[in-house]
Each structure stands twice: as C-alpha cells, then as structure tokens.
Amino acid sequence: MDLELTPEQEEFRKIVRAFAEEVVGPRAEAMDRAGALDPVVLDQMAAMGLFGLPFPEEVGGMGADYTTLCLAIEELARVDSSVAITLEAAVGLGAMPIWRYGSAEQHQRWLRPLAAGEQLGAFGLTEPAGGSDAGALATRATLDGDEWVIDGTKALITNAGLDRSGLVTVAAVTGQRPDGRHEITNIIVPTGTPGYRVGRSYAKVGWHASDTRELIFESCRVPVANTLGERGAGLANFLRTLEEGRVAVAALATGLCQGCVDECTRYAREREAFGQPIAAFQAVAFKIADMEVRAHTARLAWQQAAAKLDAGQPFGREAAIAKLYASEAAVTSARDAVQVHGGYGFMEEFPVARFYRDAKVLEIGEGTSEIMRILIARSLGLG
Amino acid sequence: MKILVTVKRVPDTAAEKRLDPADKTLDRESVETILNPVDEYAVEEALRLKEQHGGEVVVLCMGPSSALATVRKALSMGPDAAVHVHDDALHGSCAFNTAKVLQAAIRQVEPDIVLCGSESTDARTSLVPSALAEYLGWPGLTGAKQLEVDGATVRVHRETENGYDVVEADGPAVVSVVKGINEPRYPSFKGIMAAKSKPVTDYTLADLGVDPGEVGTAGATTEVVDFAPRPPRQAGQQVKDPGDGSAAVELAEFLAGHKFI
Numbered sequence: 001m002d003l004e005l006t007p008e009q010e011e012f013r014k015i016v017r018a019f020a021e022e023v024v025g026p027r028a029e030a031m032d033r034a035g036a037l038d039p040v041v042l043d044q045m046a047a048m049g050l051f052g053l054p055f056p057e058e059v060g061g062m063g064a065d066y067t068t069l070c071l072a073i074e075e076l077a078r079v080d081s082s083v084a085i086t087l088e089a090a091v092g093l094g095a096m097p098i099w100r101y102g103s104a105e106q107h108q109r110w111l112r113p114l115a116a117g118e119q120l121g122a123f124g125l126t127e128p129a130g131g132s133d134a135g136a137l138a139t140r141a142t143l144d145g146d147e148w149v150i151d152g153t154k155a156l157i158t159n160a161g162l163d164r165s166g167l168v169t170v171a172a173v174t175g176q177r178p179d180g181r182h183e184i185t186n187i188i189v190p191t192g193t194p195g196y197r198v199g200r201s202y203a204k205v206g207w208h209a210s211d212t213r214e215l216i217f218e219s220c221r222v223p224v225a226n227t228l229g230e231r232g233a234g235l236a237n238f239l240r241t242l243e244e245g246r247v248a249v250a251a252l253a254t255g256l257c258q259g260c261v262d263e264c265t266r267y268a269r270e271r272e273a274f275g276q277p278i279a280a281f282q283a284v285a286f287k288i289a290d291m292e293v294r295a296h297t298a299r300l301a302w303q304q305a306a307a308k309l310d311a312g313q314p315f316g317r318e319a320a321i322a323k324l325y326a327s328e329a330a331v332t333s334a335r336d337a338v339q340v341h342g343g344y345g346f347m348e349e350f351p352v353a354r355f356y357r358d359a360k361v362l363e364i365g366e367g368t369s370e371i372m373r374i375l376i377a378r379s380l381g382l383g
Numbered sequence: 384m385k386i387l388v389t390v391k392r393v394p395d396t397a398a399e400k401r402l403d404p405a406d407k408t409l410d411r412e413s414v415e416t417i418l419n420p421v422d423e424y425a426v427e428e429a430l431r432l433k434e435q436h437g438g439e440v441v442v443l444c445m446g447p448s449s450a451l452a453t454v455r456k457a458l459s460m461g462p463d464a465a466v467h468v469h470d471d472a473l474h475g476s477c478a479f480n481t482a483k484v485l486q487a488a489i490r491q492v493e494p495d496i497v498l499c500g501s502e503s504t505d506a507r508t509s510l511v512p513s514a515l516a517e518y519l520g521w522p523g524l525t526g527a528k529q530l531e532v533d534g535a536t537v538r539v540h541r542e543t544e545n546g547y548d549v550v551e552a553d554g555p556a557v558v559s560v561v562k563g564i565n566e567p568r569y570p571s572f573k574g575i576m577a578a579k580s581k582p583v584t585d586y587t588l589a590d591l592g593v594d595p596g597e598v599g600t601a602g603a604t605t606e607v608v609d610f611a612p613r614p615p616r617q618a619g620q621q622v623k624d625p626g627d628g629s630a631a632v633e634l635a636e637f638l639a640g641h642k643f644i
C-alpha cells in the first residue's frame with residue numbers, strides 16, 4: 001500500500017496549514033470561550049471546498065478522496081479541534097452517507113448544498129439510552145401513506161443546531177426483521193420540518209465551539225422519498241459510515257498530537273528554569289520526543305487505513321487500530337503537553353490547556369476505545 | 384477585460400538566504416521558494432476584477448524553468464492562463480532588465496490592465512512596476528490600497544502618511560498593489576488540480592525579440608560589488624546604579640552622546 005501523498009495533496013496540506021495558522025489559530029481561544037465558531041471560518045472553509053473534498057464534481061464536490069479530507073482535518077486539528085470536528089462530522093457523518101447511499105436525485109437535492117458548505121449535515125444515531133449498542137434504538141418511524149412519521153430522541157448529535165444546519169440523517173426502527181431483530185432505516189430530516197425540534201446545547205468538557213445537541217422528534221413527518229438507502233439497510237449503512245469516520249477521527253487525533261509537539265517544542269526552547277531552557281532537561285525533551293513518536297505513528301496508522309479505504313479494500317480493522325491508537329495518543333500527549341508548560345499549561349491562554357480538554361472525547365466518539373478493542377480482538381478471532 | 388498579473392518566485396521569507404560568491408546573485412536553488420507574498424494580493428485583485436467585469440486573467444512570470452511551480456501556485460488561485468519567460472541569458476538581470484523583458488511579454492498578451500505586487504521580498508527595489516509602465520508608455524499607478532476600473536478609467540487609492548491620494552488614469556495602465564488591498568483567497572483542491580492543466584505559454588528571449596546582451600548579468604545596469612554577512616551583534620553596554628542615582632546621568636549622557644536626546 002503506497003502511503004506517499006501526491007504533489008497536489010502535499011500542496012493542499014500546506015494551504016490548509018496556512019489557513020489554520022492564519023485564520024483559525026488567532027480565533028481559536030475566542031471561539032472556545034464563546035462556544036461557537038466564527039462564521040468567517042466556516043465561510044472560508046466552504047470557499048476552499050473543504051466540505052466537498054471526497055465527492056465528485058458532478059455532485060458539487062472537489063473530486064479528491066478520503067485521504068485528502070483527512071489531511072485537511074489533521075491540519076485543522078493541529079490548531080483547533082472544534083473546527084476539525086465540525087468538518088469531520090459535516091463531511092464524514094453528514095454528507096458521506098448521502099453520497100454512498102443516496103439516489104442521483106438525492107445527490108442533487110441534499111448533497112449539493114452540503115458539498116458546497118452552504119449547509120452542514122448531521123448524523124443522528126446515538127440516543128439518550130445508549131450509543132455503543134447501535135442496534136438497540138428506540139426512535140421509531142412508521143409509514144402513513146407516503147410519509148414516515150418519526151418519534152423519538154437523539155442525543156449528543158454534532159452540527160444539528162447551527163444556522164447553516166441543513167439536515168440530519170436519522171436512524172430509526174421501521175419494523176422487525178424475520179430473525180426478530182430491529183429493522184433499521186435511515187431517513188433524511190431537513191432542519192425546520194414540523195415535529196423536529198433541536199434541543200439545548202450541552203455544556204461540554206471540550207470541543208466548546210462545536211455544536212452538540214439533543215434532537216426531539218414528535219410525530220415528525222417526512223416524505224418516504226427521504227429514505228436514504230434501502231429500507232432495512234440502515235444498520236449496515238451507518239456501521240460503514242462510522243467505520244470511515246474512525247479514520248477521520250484518527251486524523252483529527254493525529255493533528256492534536258502534532259499540535260502538542262509544536263506548542264511544546266516552542267515553549268521548551270523559550271522557557272527557562274535553573275538558568276537554562278527547560279528543553280535542556282532530559283525529562284522535558286524526552287516527553288516531547290515521545291509526543292513526536294505518537295504523532296508520527298498515529299499519522300502512519302490513519303494514512304494506511306485511508307489508503308485502503310480509497311483503494312476500495314477492506315479497512316475496518318485498520319480504521320479501528322488507527323482510531324484507538326491515535327485517540328489514546330492524543331490524550332497522553334495533551335496531558336504531557338500541559339505538564340511541559342507547568343502552571344501556564346493550566347491557563348486558557350495556552351493552546352495546550354484547550355488540547356487537554358479537547359482530547360478526551362476522541363476516546364469516546366464514533367466508537368469508544370472499548371468498542372475498538374472488541375473489533376480488533378474479533379479480527380484476531382477472539383472474544 | 385484582459386487582466387495580466389506579474390508574479391515572481393522568491394525565497395521563503397522565513398528561510399536563511401545564501402548569496403552565490405561566484406556571481407554575487409542569490410542562490411535560488413538552495414532555499415524553499417514561494418510565490419512573492421504581495422503578488423497573491425495582485426492575483427486576488429485581478430480575480431475580483433474579472434468577477435466584476437468578466438474577461439480573462441493571465442499571470443506572467445519571468446524566472447528559471449523551476450519557477451513553473453510558482454506559476455502553478457498562482458494559477459491554483461483561479462487565473463485562466465500563464466506566460467512563463469525563461470532563458471539562461473536572463474540570469475542576473477537587474478530590475479530594469481526585468482521590466483524590459485516583462486514589457487516585451489506584455490506586448491504579446493495585449494492586456495487592458497497590468498497588476499503587480501508593490502515589491503518583491505527578495506530584492507525589495509519596488510522599481511519594476513514603474514519601470515514597466517515607463518517601457519510600455521502606459522500610466523503607472525503605484526501603491527494601490529484600493530482599485531476601481533470604470534470603463535476606460537482606472538482609479539486607485541494610494542495610502543499616504545495623512546490619509547490617501549486618489550490617482551486616476553486612462554487605461555491601459557500598470558497598477559501596483561500593496562498588502563491589505565484585499566484578503567487573498569486560499570486555493571481549493573479543485574483549483575490545485577485545475578492549475579495542472581491550464582495553458583502555460585513559454586517564451587524565450589528570441590521569441591520576444593529581446594537581445595540577450597541587453598539583459599542578465601551582461602546587460603545589468605546595476606552590479607553587486609561586494610557582500611558580507613552582517614557582523615554578529617556586539618554585547619550591549621550595561622549601566623548599573625551604585626545606589627545614588629548616578630546611573631540616570633550616565634544614561635542621559637549616553638543618549639545625548641548618540642544624539643538621541
């Protein structure tokens with residue numbers, strides 16, 4: 001598997017890095033404090049085509065691939081995880097299932113505005129009673145003539161409550177399969193549909209500027225034409241979506257790891273103690289060396305998983321390994337990065353304080369570390 | 384409207400630069416190179432003019448064949464085509480020779496307006512836009528912080544110490560822009576891919592009818608006689624107060640001695 005990036009991908013990585021440093025970085029602290037993204041950032045991301053990266057030009061995309069999307073996510077996460085997860089959830093979870101499972105008509109109607117970044121998409125799977133056991137849903141949709149009537153609540157959903165939130169794809173139980181298990185179907189619900197209410201924002205530990213909401217569906221009616229993919233194919237389709245999303249989350253975690261290296265390298269050279277830069281103390285330098293190892297290894301892991309995904313090969317095992325490794329690496333590196341900064345590391349003026357708060361959720365979202373270990377163990381024929 | 388933008392490949396501003404002792408020119412191969420930063424503003428302004436008035440944007444670069452990467456970088460922002468002038472005889476050209484060659488290329492393209500960045504970060508002479516206007520026999524409007532094109536009239540706001548001057552001329556004209564005239568766009572992935580297949584016309588000096596003896600090191604109107612690295616900074620002089628306030632007098636005398644006060 002060739003992990004070399006093309007010259008165009010290298011060029012694009014540099015451009016996203018410049019954007020992250022010049023436009024996102026200076027706003028990161030204020031956006032975190034405000035609990036909202038600056039629309040200027042989202043507008044520029046849209047103008048750069050970030051929301052359309054992995055989709056073909058016929059549906060308004062950029063004609064790139066998943067690897068290129070992950071490159072952009074990694075570069076953004078180097079300075080701001082909230083911006084990076086907004087992109088990851090919008091493309092990986094919101095738009096991607098519509099691209100993969102939507103009809104040509106659905107591509108034109110729903111995917112186009114998402115690929116252009118005019119609207120952001122959301123993916124509503126998790127419910128208040130549970131996320132890991134994705135098949136055990138309580139949200140129901142019943143057919144009434146040519147309409148679905150949806151009832152239920154979704155929890156912890158990203159990108160549904162923004163001004164530019166366009167739609168959420170809801171996973172709902174639509175019946176029972178012959179084996180007695182739930183028949184699950186994915187249904188597109190546009191923002192503003194009567195009976196679909198977006199709840200309050202959660203008060204989160206990190207990812208402050210990213211939008212996370214509870215969604216409430218009460219006799220919410222949408223045309224049966226909004227069914228995404230086959231009726232009953234919902235479970236298989238969203239499992240595939242999550243599998244892909246893990247690669248992107250691994251890239252995001254890699255970016256956070258890299259941000260820790262960058263911040264600590266700079267700080268350790270400038271900060272003095274006992275008459276010398278703290279970088280001269282092996283205890284500090286080795287911590288940063290270990291961060292570099294984690295960033296490097298996490299990058300290789302996501303790039304390999306993404307290369308397989310782009311080549312149309314099975315990548316689930318690699319995605320689980322990359323997600324598990326990179327997210328745990330991010331948590332460790334962020335903790336050490338605060339340590340390298342001493343007391344200032346606990347102050348919000350320093351990005352590492354934000355990295356510390358932002359890292360933890362990476363071990364939870366899009367499949368917890370426990371679920372990743374289950375998948376990896378299973379790939380070894382265990383458990 | 385046909386809009387031409389000049390772009391230059393320069394060493395990365397952050398990079399350590401090296402002069403070649405043999406011919407006292409900048410060693411352009413040893414450092415990471417970028418598109419001259421203020422040229423990005425000129426490209427952006429050109430794209431905005433096109434968005435307003437329609438037409439075509441052509442970028443023009445004089446530089447060795449390796450400068451093609453810079454040409455593509457400029458194209459990735461959105462211009463339609465490029466002209467690249469490269470010829471071994473151009474090595475060592477001074478600002479005036481550069482303007483002469485650019486002028487010859489511009490006559491091939493026949494644009495309605497020429498936009499330049501106000502200076503390049505390597506040589507910093509700021510001479511090329513004015514020299515270019517002179518050679519073309521066109522009005523030169525330099526230092527534009529704002530640009531309007533209204534029919535045949537080209538109007539710029541040029542920042543001054545107390546405000547700005549409004550300068551106006553009939554086109555075709557050469558306009559040099561300063562940073563802050565706009566916010567250059569970041570290229571999209573599609574832009575990068577599209578740049579690979581946009582037409583780039585190559586010209587040699589012969590194609591442009593320029594005599595090689597007039598340009599390059601041979602025809603340079605200026606010569607770098609010598610160069611030396613900046614001497615390391617001397618340790619500063621410390622003034623310690625023995626406790627009677629006499630240090631203040633010593634400081635005042637130091638400043639007066641250097642005519643600061």
Ligand SMILES: Cc1cc2nc3c(=O)[nH]c(=O)nc-3n(C[C@H](O)[C@H](O)[C@H](O)COP(=O)(O)OP(=O)(O)OC[C@H]3O[C@@H](n4cnc5c(N)ncnc54)[C@H](O)[C@@H]3O)c2cc1C
Pocket residue numbers: 089093122123124125126129130131132133155156157158159204207212361364365366367368369370371374
């Ligand atoms: C900020 C944020 C944004 C999110 N965005 C979205 C979104 O856009 N869309 C969406 O659908 N969801 C979203 N989620 C939900 C997320 O995917 C779930 O939180 C996650 O899948 C875990 O589910 P849970 O929270 O219900 O935990 P639970 O499933 O209740 O798990 C609790 C604990 O039990 C462990 N556990 C569960 N089952 C097993 C098992 N079989 N073996 C061993 N251990 C087990 C888990 O690993 C965990 O440690 C988001 C979450 C957060 C925090």
